[in-house]
Amino acid sequence: MTLTTEFVIRSPSLPLVTLADSVPSSQFECVHGLCRERTARVFTVYFDSTDDVSEDDLSTFDEVVETTPLGHASGKDVYQLTIELEDVVADAFAPERFTASQVEPTVVTPDGWYEKKLFQNYSAFNGMRTRCEEYGIGVELVSISQNPPEDDTSSQYGLTDRQQEALTLAIGRGYYESPRQVSSEELAEEMGISQPSMSGLLRRGERQLITSALGSQPQINTLPK
Known part of the structure; x- marks a missing residue:
């Protein structure tokens, strides 16, 4: 990348x-x-x-x-x-x-x-x-x-274009820094969407990245009673 x-x-x-x-x-x-x-x-x-x-x-x-x-x-x-x-x-x-x-x-x-x-x-x-x-x-x-990968696929991690756009913006603006340098409301305004929509894009994108990194959907084992 x-x-x-x-x-x-x-x-x-x-x-x-x-x-x-x-x-x-x-x-x-x-x-x-x-x-x-x-x-x-x-x-x-x-x-x-x-x-x-x-x-x-x-x-x-x-x-x-x-x-x-x-x-x-x-x-x-x-x-x-x-x-x-x-x-x-x-x-x-x-x-x-x-x-x-x-x-x-x-x-x-x-x-x-x-x-x-x-x-x-x-x-x-x-x-x-x-x-x-x-x-x-x-x-x-x-x-x-x-920059898009050379193979012209939207994302090797299975992100949608909007999820990738949202995550790239969030990283660039310092959303994941500690302390945060920008709020989700400010990111939403920059992308021209509502704050709940922005939060949803980030949440689904983060989940997709984690799932891709783990290689599969995480399995939840039921604890014995």
């Missing part, structure tokens, strides 16, 4: 957010190697041509060590930037801590980084989030979805 996640990370230590605040559109895309290489310092950034960002403009930022223009692509001005990362960012994103694959370029805004990444499972994503929070980097989950 793999998960596609969308989330925003926020911290004053994040590179390039002050740069995003200086461009007219207040955002740009970038591709970077964080999560893959500890020494990753090279960012490829894509600015809208209408933002009219120059090499001299980029060189005024203290965190930018080196600037290399790469030309134009799809109506965007492309630069390669060598960035001086703060230690807290380099440590938080140490690649040996977790593995994730970038699905789309990072969108850098003055508010933080919008990321879309692929994780092996929810534990891998939650490990990344916990690690970031230990270093004062906030992670706000926008969406999380389970």
